[in-house]
Amino acid sequence: MSYLEYTVKSTPTGLRKVFYMNWALTVLLISVAGVGFLMLYSVAGGSFSPWAEPQMKRFALGLAVMMFVAMVPIWFWRNMAVVAYLISIILLISVEFFGIVGMGAQRWIDIGFMRLQPSELMKITLVMLLAAYYDWLPGNKTSRPFWVLVPVVMILFPTFLVLRQPDLGTSILLMTAGGGLMFLAGVHWAYFAAVIAAGVGLVTAVFQSRGTDWQLLQNYQYRRIDTFLDPSSDPLGAGYHITQSKIALGSGGWTGRGFMQGTQSRLNFLPEKHTDFIFTTLAEEFGFVGGFSLLGLYSLIILFCIVTALATKDRFSSLVTLGISINFFLFFAVNMSMVMGLAPVVGVPLPMVSYGGSAMLVLMVAFGLVQSAHIHRPRLGS
Amino acid sequence: MKRPPRDVEGTHRKLSRRALLLGGMQAAFIGGLAMRMRYMQVDQADQFRLLAEENRVNIRLIPPTRGEVFDRNGAILGQNIPLYRIIIVREDAGDVDKVISDLSKLVALDPEEVERARAEMRRSPPFLPVTLAERVTWDDISKVAVNAPALPGITPEVGLTRVYPQGPDFAHVLGYVGPVSDYDLSQIEDPEPVLRIPRFQIGKVGVEAKRERQLRGKAGAKRVEVNATGRVMRELDRREGQQGADLQLSVDAELQEYVQARLGDESASAVVIDCETGDLRAISSAPTFDPNLFVRGISVADYRALTEDKYRPLANKTVQGTYPPGSTFKMITALAALEAGIVGPDDTVYCRGYLEVSSRRFHCWKRGGHGHVDLLNSLKRSCDVYYYDVALKVGIDRISEMARKFGLGVRHDLPMSAVASGLAPNRDWKSRVHGQDWLVGDTANASIGQGYMLASPLQLAVMTARLATGRSVSPRLVKSINGVEQTSGAGETIDVNENNLRKLRRAMFSVSNDRRGTAYGSRIIEDAFRLAGKTGTSQVRNITAAERAAGVIRNADLPWERRDHALFVCFAPYDNPKYAVSVVVEHGGGGSKAAAPVARDIMLQALFGGTPPLEAYPRKDRGRIEAQQERMKRERRPRARTDGKDRA
Known part of the structure; x- marks a missing residue:
């Protein structure tokens, strides 16, 4: 059922839409952001500057943006998908030329009032484009090779651009989220099996060839992979972050050292304590109870997204909502795996908590889309 | 653009199925994360807490005050007197060259000493104090103190050193102290950590050497919290050492x-x-x-x-x-x-x-x-x-x-x-x-x-x-x-x-x-x-x-x-x-x-x-x-x- 079919009259209009928002989701988002403010206040040594205050302002802005996006009918966003995608691509290309180098990689573009990270924007616009594509594509064509190739190109082109920055974390996230969306859209599982098999085969080949005549990579590249996969082999270099992060996290215990009592982050043992590694501060100060609660909040957000997606009969709405939930899931899953030493260190922030404007703003836009899908869901009858 | 309803129903069912499958995978992963968190924070908490303490806490020795030596009537023979030093902290000084040249206009600085200090500053972290001049007179110290606002990063500091007020009269009896040398360390089996404090003085000859054990006393220790670069953030607690014993000689x-x-x-x-x-x-x-x-x-x-x-x-x-x-x-x-x-x-x-x-x-x-x-x-x-x-x-x-x-x-x-x-x-x-x-x-x-x-x-x-x-x-x-x-x-x-x-x-x-x-x-x-x-x-x-x-x-x-x-x-x-x-x-x-x-x-x-x-x-x-x-x-x-x- 497409949005053209249901009675537009039955959808709420004007300011009344506010009452039809998914308020539970909104409250969850505010809670998670609140945890972020608390932690940023703590890592600054009990001060709103330099992180907590700007973060709160941005969140306020983000809430406004989310409302605005939510008010706009979802079918408008569907029509905008291609344009949004193209804008993101253009921005990604422009970072190549005008980007600001931050953290050793070129990721930012200055758009006057704030610095924008086009790769963040890309995550959402890619989801929108794929959702729109599968909404448009008749169901029986979904698994045909040509119609599979088109979204693959849609995914790989921005992935390639992001990889060039270089930002391995985001490019993996883009690919995974894109693949996830294709899976949801109903692409035949054999394609995924083939890709997975090919990936496994390639990795095996690369590792098997090591030390033989047909070695596929240079030795220094292998060494880089080694430290990437096992940071503890280089405890003062790449492994330093992860070791310190584990120490801080593990020393939290059941209930933690108490708010503002964390020693590791305050004493700067923790790298990037206010951004990618903020979860360790939470885990150190509030222990397992605190860490598990945040994980619970995140799970509820995912759950609400899935419920919203399944409740709507509109295909675009479902796909966009699920795609956004996949992205959101990937954010915190990768970040937490990283700080717990389960995954290599790739620069992925903790969603809604880590200090950083554009990631949060983009997430708020994304949840605006989810809200819009919820408000403008097809209503039968009347 | 109407589609056959059956097709729509079919794709929607497929979407729901796959969404639930994906949701299940996500739930499993979240469960895994929770397990891992529990393992680290509950099962291994003690181990990590220990590591955190090691990270955070440094033990610093407090050198003991050396015992003093008196003659039979209480006249002092070997005495500890304050030793004035001028130290510089690189990160507070900003322009080190300018500060040193300003200082040299006030106080006569030994160019050799200054050169050594510069070398030391290049090696050590910016917040560590480096001695610019030692055995400075009280006059010079007050000059530095008065001009403190114009000399960022420069501080006068006071330590203790040994002095023999009777000078040559007791040279052979008391002997003298000097900084611990590598040779001294090699002579002592399992040297006390306090001996490794730079410029720590021990007896070299005479009573100072032979009664070293009594005169030295016991070093105290303080536990300080340091950050990742080793800067001291605050003192956690301290155990006072024991001051060296005072000796009274039979000599008049x-x-x-x-x-x-x-x-x-x-x-x-x-x-x-x-x-x-x-x-x-x-x-x-x-x-x-x-x-x-x-x-x-x-x-x-x-x-x-x-x-x-x-x-x-x-x-x-x-x-x-x-x-x-x-x-x-x-x-x-x-x-x-x-x-x-x-x-x-x-x-x-x-x-x-x-x-x-x-x-x-x-x-x-x-x-x-x-x-x-x-x-x-x-x-x-x-x-x-x-x-x-x-x-x-x-x-x-x-x-x-x-x-x-x-x-x-x-x-x-x-x-x-x-x-x-x-x-x-x-x-x-x-x-x-x-x-x-x-x-x-x-x-x-x-x-x-x-x-x-x-x-x-x-x-x-x-x-x-x-x-x-x-x-x-x-x-x-x-x-x-x-x-x-x-x-x-x-x-x-x-x-x-x-x-x-x-x-x-x-x-x-x-x-x-x-x-x-x-x-x-x-x-x-x-x-x-x-x-x-x-x-x-x-x-x-x-x-x-x-x-x-x-x-x-x-x-x-x-x-x-x-x-x-x-x-x-x-x-x-x-x-x-x-x-x-x-x-x-x-x-x-x-x-x-x-x-x-x-x-x-x-x-x-x-x-x-x-x-x-x-x-x-x-x-x-x-x-x-x-x-x-x-x-x-x-x-x-x-x-x-x-x-x-x-x-x-």
């Missing part, structure tokens, strides 16, 4: 100062021992040096001047120097003979100027001989032949044993560096060390304190004190530690016949009070303080027969290092011995001329507890003595004396 600083001045520039040494307690009232070796130079770090030129001086100012001659005791040994030979019952006090020996021993002539110092001499005369006039004669009858072993009883040839345990044990030889020793038989000639030489016989000035003083009291007085240098009195050196009664000792004391009395005694010129007139002593002149060369035939060359005509050593030992008052004194003047010539007057002056100073009245001196010497006293008063350096009594 005023007497020591007098003795040092009296010895002057001679290569000489003197020991004043308390006959009752064994307390060393003065123990001086001359020439001396300023130990403060070593604390500050002595220059190569100064050090070379000290090591190349033929008078050996660095050597502590009172305990390290061993000399043939010469005639001062005769009391021991006589006592051995009396105790053996071989010779009576009234038995006489005829001295014709020499004694033939196994076809070799052993000469008396008096060519014409002394004629018939008994014990008293032999000692008074220091006849050598008498002692050759009795020694041959007694034998070396009994003489050697007697010497040991009186503290010769045995090591006295004093907290000073390189305390020598001297030598009281016997048959066994010669065959053991030289692999030769003991000859009668050796006994003859030993009987007058020549040959193999060696004694340090300390041992001679101990010997005299034992002769005076009949008790085995042992020297004591440390009177009390932290106010706890140390065992006295009074000693047990020596098992020799008191009558024999009395005879010897009487003979020693006549040495310095009988008109024909060798030390008559250095007598004390004051009846209550009569002096009993013995002169000694020990040869450092053999006098050949040819030389003797041509007439023995006078000492004054010989080069310094071949002249005789002059010795004198004495005790006073004669009837109630209070102090025993030994004086050795290296290559000083005759004992009666070079050593006895010095010993007498020291004895009087000790007995009167200050400058003695001229009436104590023989009438004809008074004019000369008065001039000498005047001169010494003039030359004595004025010193700042700090009374250490107010310290616990």
